[in-house]
Amino acid sequence: MKSVEELHIIFQKELAQVSFSKEPKELYQPIDYILNLGGKRIRPLFTLLFCEMVGGDYAKAINQAIAIEIFHNFTLMHDDIMDSAPIRRGKEAVHLKWNVNTAILSGDAMLIESYKALFKCDAADQQKVIDAFSKMASEVCEGQQFDMNYETMERVSVKEYINMIRLKTAVLLATCMKIGATLGGASKEDCERAYKIGESLGIAFQLQDDLLDLFSDDSKFGKQVGGDVITQKKTILYLKALELCENRNELQSIFTSKEFDDANKIDQIKKIYKELGIPEIVKSEVEAYYSKASKSVDELDFSPDQKIPFREFVCELMNRKF
C-alpha cells in the first residue's frame, strides 16, 4: 500500500507523460501550461487513495485520476474567463496569457481529453465510471451557473449556498472517491459511501476556505486576506451574518459600499462577523461535515491500517493554515 507522498510522486510522473505537444500549438500549449502550473493534485490523489483503501492497486485508477485532473483544470480555464480572474496559481490565466477564444477552445479540448482518459479502464467498469463522471460534470456546470446567478441576486439563503458549493466543488471530490472505490473493486454500498464521504469533505473544505479567506494568518495563507469581502462574494460568512444580525441593511450597505478603502472595509466586516460569532459558527459547520465524513470512513469494512493514508491526507487538508 502506497503513502500519499508515494502516490503524489507516481501521479506527477504519469501526468508528465500526458504531453499535448501537438499541432495546432495554439490549441494544445495552453493545456500543457495549465496542467503544469502545479497544485496539490488533491482530486486525483483521492481517487488513488480510495482505490488503495478498498484493496485495489492504484494502477487500476491512474488513467481516471488523470482524467479527473484534466477535467478539474478544464473547469478552472473556463471559470477564469467567466469570473474575469487574471491569475491562476500565481501565473497569468490562460484567457489573458493567450486570449478568450483560446481559453474557450483549449478548455473544450481538455474536456474531450478527460473523457478519452476516463474510458481507459476494464470494460466491466466503463459504464459505472462514465455515468458517475458525466453526472458530476453536469452538476459542476450547474454549480458554476448558480454561483454566477447568486452574484446578482439580492437574497441567497444559506441552504442555497451550501447546495451551490456542493454542486460546484463537492460532487467532484465525491466522484473522485467513488471512481477510485469502483476501480478498486469496492461493493456498490461502499462506492456510495465513498461518494458521501467526498461530498461531505468537499463541503467542509469549501466552508473552511470561506473562513480562511478572512480569518487566517496572512503570511501562511498565500492569498490576499479578505479577497471575498473585496469582491463582495456572498460566502457562508456573509450569509450567516445576514441571518443573525439585527440590522441587515447596515451590513448590506457596508458590504456593498464603495466608500471605504479595502483595508477599512475588511476591518469593519471582520468586526461585525466576530461580534456575531461567525467564525465559531462556521468552524462548527466545518466540523459537522468533517465528522459526517469521518464516521462514514469508520463504517467502511476495512482494517484501520488500510485507512491510514487516506485519513492522513484528509487531516493534512483540514488542518492547513488555521
Place this chain on the structure above:
Amino acid sequence: MKSVEELHIIFQKELAQVSFSKEPKELYQPIDYILNLGGKRIRPLFTLLFCEMVGGDYAKAINQAIAIEIFHNFTLMHDDIMDSAPIRRGKEAVHLKWNVNTAILSGDAMLIESYKALFKCDAADQQKVIDAFSKMASEVCEGQQFDMNYETMERVSVKEYINMIRLKTAVLLATCMKIGATLGGASKEDCERAYKIGESLGIAFQLQDDLLDLFSDDSKFGKQVGGDVITQKKTILYLKALELCENRNELQSIFTSKEFDDANKIDQIKKIYKELGIPEIVKSEVEAYYSKASKSVDELDFSPDQKIPFREFVCELMNRKF
C-alpha cells in the same frame, strides 16, 4: 427500410423528447433554444441512414444521432462566440441573446450531454463509438483553431485549407457515418469505408458552400452573397485565385482593401475569379470529392435498393442552390 423523410420525422420527435427544462434555467434554456432553431439535421440523418443502409434498424443508432446533433450545436454555440457571429439560423446567437458566459457554460453542458447520449448503446459497441467520437471531437477543435490561425496568416496553401475544413467539418460527417455503420452491424472494413465516404462528402459540401457564397442565385441562397469576401475569409476561391493569378499583390490589395463599398468589392473580386476560371476549377474539385465518395458507396456490398435513401439524400444536398 425508412426514407429520408420518415427518418427526419422520427428524429425530430426523438429530439423533442430531449428537453432540458431543468434548474438552473440560465444553463439549460440556451440548450433548448439552440436545438430548436431548426436546421436540416444532416448529421444525425446520415447516422441513421448509414445504419439502415448496412442492414441495421435506425433505432439502434437514435441516441447516437441525438448525441451528434447536440455535439454539433455545442460547436456552433462556442464558434459563434469565437467568431463574434451575431446570428444563428436567422435568430440571435446565444452569446448575444444571453451573454458570453452563458454561451460558454451552456456549451460545456452540451458537450457533456452529448457524451451521455452517446454512451446509450450496446456494451459491445461502446468502446468503438466513444473512440470514434472522441477522436473526431478533438479534430473539430483542431480545425477551429487552424481556421482562427488562418485569419491572421498571410500565406495559407490550398492543401492547408483543405486539411482545415477536413478537420473542422468533414470528420464530423465521417464519424456520423462510421458510428451509424458500426451500430448497424457493418464489418470493420465497411465502417472505415463509411468514414471515408463521409470525409469526402464533407469536403465536397464545404467547397460547394464556398462556391455558393459568391456564385449562387441570391434569392435561393438565403444568405448574403459574397459574405466571405466581405469578412475576408480565405476560402478555396481566394486561395486558388492567389495560386493562379499573375499579380498576387493586386488581388491581395483588393481583397483586404477598405476603400470599396461591399457591392463594388464583391463585383471586382467576382470578375477576377471568373477570369481565372475559379468557379469551374472549384466545381471540378467538388465533383472529384463527390465521385470519390460515390465510388466508395458502390463498393459497399449491399443491394442497390438499400443504398437508395442514402444516395437520394446526398443528391439533394449536392444539388441545392446551383
